[in-house]
Amino acid sequence: MSTDAIVLLKEDHKEMRRLFKAFQDAEEGPASQRQKLVDQILEALTVHTYLENEVMYPEVRRLLPDLEDDILESYEEHHVADVLCAELAAMDADDERFTAKTTVLIENVTHHVEEEEQEWFPKVRDALGRKQLQEIGEKMIALRADAPRTPTAPKAIKKAMDAVTA
Numbered sequence: 001m002s003t004d005a006i007v008l009l010k011e012d013h014k015e016m017r018r019l020f021k022a023f024q025d026a027e028e029g030p031a032s033q034r035q036k037l038v039d040q041i042l043e044a045l046t047v048h049t050y051l052e053n054e055v056m057y058p059e060v061r062r063l064l065p066d067l068e069d070d071i072l073e074s075y076e077e078h079h080v081a082d083v084l085c086a087e088l089a090a091m092d093a094d095d096e097r098f099t100a101k102t103t104v105l106i107e108n109v110t111h112h113v114e115e116e117e118q119e120w121f122p123k124v125r126d127a128l129g130r131k132q133l134q135e136i137g138e139k140m141i142a143l144r145a146d147a148p149r150t151p152t153a154p155k156a157i158k159k160a161m162d163a164v165t166a
C-alpha cells in the first residue's frame with residue numbers, strides 16, 4: 001500500500017465521488033437510504049478534511065510558501081463544507097431541505113476536489129520529493145485513527161474553528 005500523501009488523499013476523493021453518485025442515484029428513493037448515504041458522506045468528509053487541515057495543508061504551506069493562496073482558499077472551502085455538514089448532521093432525511101442541502105454540499109466538494117487534484121496537488125508533486133510525500137502520508141495514516149468521524153465531534157468543531165482563525 002502506498003503511503004504517498006497525494007495517493008492517499010486521491011483514494012479518499014474517489015470514495016467520496018462514489019458516495020456522491022450513490023446519493024444522486026438514490027435521490028428519488030426512500031429517505032432511509034438517503035440518510036444512510038449522507039451519514040457515510042459526512043463521516044468520509046469529516047475524516048478527510050481533518051487530515052488535510054491537520055497535516056497536508058500546514059505541511060504544504062510550510063514547505064511551499066508559493067502555494068499559500070491555494071491553501072488559504074482550500075481552508076475556506078473546507079469551512080463552507082463544515083457548515084453544511086454540521087447542518088445536515090442535525091437534519092432528518094425527510095426534511096424538505098435535506099436533498100437540496102446535500103446537493104449543494106456535493107457541488108461544493110466536487111469543485112474543491114477538482115481544484116486540489118488539477119490545480120495544486122500537481123504542483124506539490126513536482127516540488128516535493130517522493131520521500132517527503134511519504135512522510136506526510138505516514139503522518140496522515142497515524143492520525144486517521146484519532147480523527148473525528150462526525151461533524152459534531154469536538155475535534156471536528158475545533159478544526160472548523162481553527163480553519164477560520166489560523
Ligand SMILES: [Fe+2]
Nearest residue numbers: 052074112116
Ligand atoms: Fe480539501
Ligand SMILES: [Fe+2]
Nearest residue numbers: 009052113116
Ligand atoms: Fe481533499
